[in-house]
Amino acid sequence: MIGEGRVAIVTGGGRGIGRAVAVRLAREGADVAISYRSNDATAQEAAEEVRAAGARCEIFKGDVASPGDVEALFKGVGEAFGKIDILVNNAGVTRDNLMMRMKEEEFDDVLKTNLKGTYLCTRAALRPMIRARWGRIVNVSSVVGLVGNAGQANYAASKAGIIGFTKSVAREVAQRGITANVVAPGYVETELTGSLPEKVKDQIRGQVPAGRFGEAEEVAEVVAFLVGEGAGYVTGQTVAVDGGMTMQ
């Protein structure tokens, strides 16, 4: 369980997996700050859902890859809630292309949001967590970061990078009461995967022992465990939530 009065930041909490995480943490008693990049309407809806679960919720617009925006996010959360206990680095994008055709901007965009964004938010969260001698960080990677995927070399690099990054942070702050872990979802029904052609979705289902896509709530379940009071001795781990796809 998450302790009463904990304050969580969920990046990319306006839609998909991040929204499910925000709602789940709220149900367990945390107040939640949702960061999102551009979609005001879905962020407002997500905030209403979090408030309906009984929590305080504020939304913050900005790019996790921008140092200025991240500074504003953490300043805003500090002013609104007075502290930061939990950080879920979930904001992520894809710009798929085969390696031979991959443009530099496609590579840079994905690395900046997924990996640099995780670094900027983690750095900003650590100071208040170290002061409080308590903190929980969960970074959202992907099975693609574990096993690769044709057409996603940029995304795989960013998601594998998140795993090494998290292990290093976990080692640095383990003695300060702070844990850092990774969840690596398989294919989950969200807008990110919604655009895949039905034929491709069928192929994917064929590769998953569970025979289906995952649900955002199933990822949120694992995040809720990792940020809970009882998970203080779990750190540097990568938990795949993938219907048995990788079984590492």
Ligand code: NDP
């Ligand atoms: P969605 O595309 O549904 O939602 C992405 C969220 O991230 C949105 O709220 C979006 O904001 C926000 N976001 C994107 N870029 C930025 C940015 N630069 N700064 C701030 N916020 C940003 O994604 P999913 O829910 O599907 O994915 C969430 C995470 O899970 C990602 O890291 C993804 O890589 C990972 N994942 C997803 C899988 C899947 O099958 N869906 C599988 C494995 C991993 P806005 O709403 O304003 O656009």
